[in-house]
Amino acid sequence: MESQLLSEPPLQRDETLRAIRDIASLLNANNDYYGLLNRLVSTICERLTWSRSAIMILDRAESLSRLVAFCDKDNVFDPQTVSWDLVSSPTLKVAESGVPLILTNAQNDERFPGYREFALRHDLDTIVLLPLSSTDQDGHEMVFSVASTQSVEMGEDALDFLLTISHLISIAVDKYKLFQAEQAVNNGLRALFESNTGLMDLVVGGCTFAELVEAVRRQLRLPFAVSDELSDSFIWSTHPANIEDLDKQMRRDAVDQMSRKLRDLILRQEMHNSPTTIKMELPCLKAEFDVIILPLLVSDQTVGGLALFPDKHRSGELDLLLAQGAQQAFSAYLMRMYAPWTQKTTAITSFFSYLFDGDWVSFDQIEGMAQRVGIDLSFPAHFVAVDLLPVIAESMALCHSIEAAARQIIPNCAAFYENQILFVYFPEPKRSGAKTISRLVEEIRSQVKWRTEVAVTVTCSTPCQSQFDFKQVRSHCMQVFRLSRMFQKTGYVTMSDFGSLAILVSALGDTAMTNFLNDVLSPIIEHDRKKNGSLLECAKAFLDNACRYQAAADALGIHVSTLRYRLKRLNELFLLDLENNEDDRFALSLALRIRQLRN
Template sequence: MSDQQKQVMALSRVASQISADENIDELLAGLIRSACEQGAWHLGSIMSVDLAHGYALVLTRYESSMLPQQTEDRWELATSPCLIALQTREPVYIRDALETTQFPGYRREAKVRGYRTVLVLPMTSSDTAGRPMVLTVASRAVREVGEEDLAFMSAVVQLGAIAVERAHRHRAQTQANEQLQRIIESQRTLLREVLAGESLATLTVSLGDLLDGPVLVVDFFSNYLLGSGSPLPSIYDDAAWAKWLTGAGGREFVPIVRDAIEFQRKSSVVLPIGQGSSVEATIQPLTIDDELVGALLTFGEGKPSDLQKLMLESVSFALSVQLMRSVIRFRIETRTLTELFFEIVERRWRSEDDVLGRARHLGLALTAPLRMIVIDFPGPAGQGTNLTVEGHRTVTMLARQQNITMHVVMVGSGLVCLLPDEEDSDATALTRLGQQISDAVFGTFGCAPIVVLGERFEGMEPLAQEWERCWRMIRVARNYGKTGFLRMPDLGPVPILMGAADSADVRIFVDGAIGKLIEYDKRTRSDYLQTLSAYLRSGCRSQLCANEMGLHVTTLRYRLSRINELFHIDVESPERRFAVELAIHLHQLTGTH
């Protein structure tokens, strides 16, 4: 048999010896044993290179001699050829370790263990900690290493690298399967707890155990926080953390988390936890019918794996189901009164006695004198629902603190508060309440609402009329950019004029004065109404108006002549000018466009 055939047979034996091992430690031990036996080396080792700490660590050894030997399991990279082999990706050949001056560590050990020639080969695989590895073999006699020897040992190392990568994949797959089974069992456990009606506190503790770390559940409907374990034990232990969450500091988390989800669209948030410290948390929104009802916060560094993401989805689903109960309870309490309110203000009732009876069943006496406070929550799209829900709780709390009886109705992006107004009622109490509502909403949510206090009324039809009057005031306040607690004098004479005028008459007047011009602008996308409004604001002074609009005065006069020609609108006389200016003003306020 030729030398080439012997090497092929030797490689075959190496492959067969290491292919059966799935455990990485056993595989590496088999690899170095096969490399020494088939390559005619007396001893060898496989080492991992810890670049961060500057050491090469022995993972496994092979020794042909059965005599006990003094060995060294950690080598400084400065005295080891391992780093050179990894950097150059080439074998390092030491012909005689007893004579080498470049690697004094090998010279010392060669005297103790009795070896001479050393060959260090870089491996293309890594250990279980992700560190690169090298394979080292040694001979007890000085040995010349030729090209065939290097090729054979390189092939052995390559076979070992393939086997190691296969073992890594097998290990990762096994761990993934075990984790998947844990996730499936966790899903069953969570659903059993939810269906059994366990409390949110019990469920939160289970979540902390399942995710193997601290978690924080935020309930936006009740402004409630529940934590399982402290994210910073050096500052708060578990008991201190739970106490801190129930205080003022913990309550600040709710708007911070909601803002991060709804407006900043972030998947993580930095939470201030007092004592000049903060902690970063990953956010998992909790929704019901696309409505944000809460959030799950997890602490810890690192991007979650696919299986961990699956676990978080399962946990989020269980929490959403749990929070759905509080949402349903809240909606049942508010829906009935809201439906009754709209039936009255839209005048859809058939039997007045039936409506009065249903109102009495809800504790609302419509035949007694009442006052109305209407609250409008301006803000970006999507924010109104949460503000209304949390504003409901804020308003109810303020009324309870002042011992004021109140029925709160959710109306779109606002609230209507119906309050008894007896003869001996404190007239200033409602004013104080309205101002406090405005201040509390602004301080909590960072946006100023419009709060309107209505007049005294009694009965169903007066309730509908008072709602229309308050809503007109809110619409005027919106157009003028006014916020806060408002009364009729705060808005000037315009709302008084609109309140006295019938809305149908207002529309007829606006249509007759400038209706054709509005329709023409809408159809042709022209800006004749803007030009006419600017001209009136400038006191019908052409040059001043042209300067404000950035036009040449000839262009402005041409537009005015076209307005007169097309729509027969002439503003030269004071009476006609007043009528057109009033129509434009009412058009902007009533939104007839």
Template sequence: MADQASQMRSLRDVASRINSDGDLETILRDLIHAACEHGGWTLGSVMAIDAAHGEAHVMVRHDPTLLRRPLENRWELATSPALIALQRNEPVYIRDARASDEFPGYRREAFERDYRTVLVLPMSCADAENRPMVLNVVSRGITEVSPDDLAFMSMIVHLGGIAVEREHRIRAERQAAEQLQKALQTQTTLLQEVLSGGSTSALAAMLADLLPAPVLVVDFSGNALVASRSPTPVHFDDTAWQRAIDTSLGSQIITAARDAVAAQRNEPRGLRLDDGERQLQLMARIEPLNVDGQAVGALVIFPTAQAAGDLERLLLDSVKFALSVQMMRSVIRFRFETRTLTELFFEIIERRWRDADDVLLRGRRLGLALGAPARMVVVDFPDMPSLPADISVDCHHAVTRLARQLNVPASVVAIGGGLVCLLPHDEDDDQERIGRLARRMVETLRHSFNREPIVVLGGVCDGLDTYPKEWERCWRMIRIARAFGRTGTLSASDFGPMPMLIGAAESADVRSFVDSSIGIVVAHDRKHDTPYLETLAAYLREGCRAQACADAMGLHVTTLRYRLARIQDLFGIDPETPDRRFAIELAIRLHGVIENGSATAG
């Protein structure tokens, strides 16, 4: 070995050589070359230790031999001193590999490649896959290695470790800079897409290339779901996943997203889905999409095993902002169109229009074919306290989405406490088609209210003059349904003559008839808490048969006869004559309709 001054110069040369710019492989190649050149060794290599698989891999070699031949690049750790060097964190010196029985692999190669002494030194660094490394050097002849020689070689290895760690830091900084640049470019691209009027679907399509994890965009205002790619390729490919969320899984995902946003929970949680054929359990993180404190949607992220870094979170924030802006534009556009459509509908049913052509033109611009026959279906929401402020918007989107799924062209109008659906009239399959849609509407909206709404199947509107009449007819049936506690799908045939009675009961003459017939009985019952009207109604209902009426009311027949006598004495009502009996019974029925209607209105 050289003297101390020569060793110092050698170390300086080694440091200069491995400190030059280059990738990890170049640094290692310069390191092993410098170690052989200045340490007096013939051959050398740097090996990465894969302890999990029990192997050592040769990363770079220094072999000035002119004869090129295939060499062993993978060693079993059981036959290599590399693991011993790492475990003890000290060099392993094999004076004569040809005579060593401890490492048969080295013994065999020593004869094949003509070398004798081997020195294995652990390196205080790892490769790009975080595998620890060792440096091996060999000589043709037997070399005696002194403590000073070991110190010199250890210093070379230490300088190499410093260079490797520096390269790792540079690479990490380079990757971070590239990710930051990508995040900034992504933010610019997303904002350009939004400002240029791009759709939510176009933005969601961009996310497949931007985010490593599959995501799902839930648009509350548009009632739409758009996926970047499938989170469970085993069950759905990308196309099948989008089709599934458009049909069977959509309402489940929207409900889960709304619940998570309302509860302000964005930690990963289990998302249980059922498409009718299988049950899926997916882990998902639901991030709210807010604008000015209003939740306009959600970003459902199906996280991968890799934890998100700071730059990925920055990228995610950019994505959320762009999606929020895009969805707020949809909210504003939807509210304007809905308000305009509602105003036009009420202008028609309240007969406030003057120019029919102007109304038809305005309707055409809003998607209403007012000149063609259309069937009216009216939805009345349940009267419930503490409903969400945007429940009407949600129901509007749910019905629109349902009609699209059933291939039924429908114009949906929001009317405050309900909806009006105008469906093109088709005489061939009108009843079956409308009935199927109405039943599905009840099922869909029941999830929003936890109870059934009233869905009235109205008649056909053919011309602007028929809309007010059909609207009044449908609303009359809603009042009847409310009065008698009916919900679900209803039509005029479900009520018999009741709609006509309701219409008649609202006239002043009918109210006067009711008051003159039984008004005094009603007033007496209210003042004295007597059951005379109830008794009279039961008696007429049982065909004026005293015993049957007494049994139905749970009274003794004598008590019933006493009440009937008192009714005749107090009010002069004798239901025994046919004409008088019909008048009293009709008055009682109309009174019930009027009372129920007043209670509902209140």
């Protein structure tokens, strides 16, 4: 049987206004969601001539039309009939078309078998279904219906009235959802305040790092990891879901790889005190993760980081606010841990600066100062020095981690900065001294390389045999670094790597040396580049073979006359007479040697 619009006598004005007033009074109701829906359909049954009223949702995931609110004037309700197959239900047609559907003589309408069976069971004749413009709390589409055991002829006014009712129901649902959202925000902000206060109370109360991580884990819904570079620790709360699903060995490998990548990101990323969202690839899983990094700062230096793994279905602004509260708590914890260490390091730095200056009065005075700052002044003693000036700024996390790593090898060592040089001081080990010192140097190089990802210069001082050697040892380290910068050497470097010529040239200074190379070599190099020539190669071969023509020509694989011509061109173009002028030969030879040292 087809649906149709039939003429019906209009509702009396008083009844209409009373029904609208009662439904409108529910617009500001803030009781529970299903209580609100049931009050709406009950009011419709009480004030109108319809014997039944209901609200359904479209559960597309389960392919069902579900009954969520129902009223029956005759108190006849079949609890077994709470859902229908969505495809064969009229609710799907109403929701997708956005147009009301009127079923007259519903007991004989074969288009919707589930509804026909329902109409037969409850002796229903006329059913009207209207779309609602709102969705429920989970985003499901909604349909409102009324039904009667009598045949009802629907006129235009009666349908308009039901459309008005459906519009009021939609407003009521939307207002309730808005109220609930506001309540959720208020509750979230209250929880955020309590969370931040609770975390800070833990920090002030002297909790351990693991206890603070556990407290944050209970409050954050997202997987996270936190890094404490001052104590060289890295802790996970839980792992992202696609890692948790792996078998034990693969999960261990994935976590190890991800931990290293996260620590690299935290240490090397240019970050301020704001969250940074990045993509992180994990080759072992062939997967990519969104990661939010919140740096942990102490005195404007990154000393750790909080890494969050957001879930687009679960995480929101409140989660980020909770994470920022956790970030503040972790930073406060690290500041509490850092304060005693930085006081001690400042005292050690002042002590060694005083010792390096050599202005002290007596060794007893020096020894007393050493005892107060916890320095073992046993002799002989050494320094391992790292030149950070060309590449990075001083980092307390780097200094702290290097000292911690060094103490695993030599327990009574101490690390400090002076003028962008990181020094590690230690008395000479009593057993296997050279081997232990070599291990220490390699460990320091490894730490610096891993944490900075730059090539730096490291050197080990000559031994300090007495208190009078400290000033000279410091000068020795500084000279190694000056030569390294001048000749662009990195890695582990000692004075023997340069030779007497380099030491002699270094007295000129880097600017004078660079100007000398530019004056002598640059014009020849530029000429060869433009003309695709080999004048400099010929000149070097001539000098390397003690200015012997045949030997130089043989080394170059050219005729002697060709060599003589090129030497003549050198003199014509650049006033370098290598055949007759000893000063010119010395200047070019020196320039070539300096360039070799720099390379």
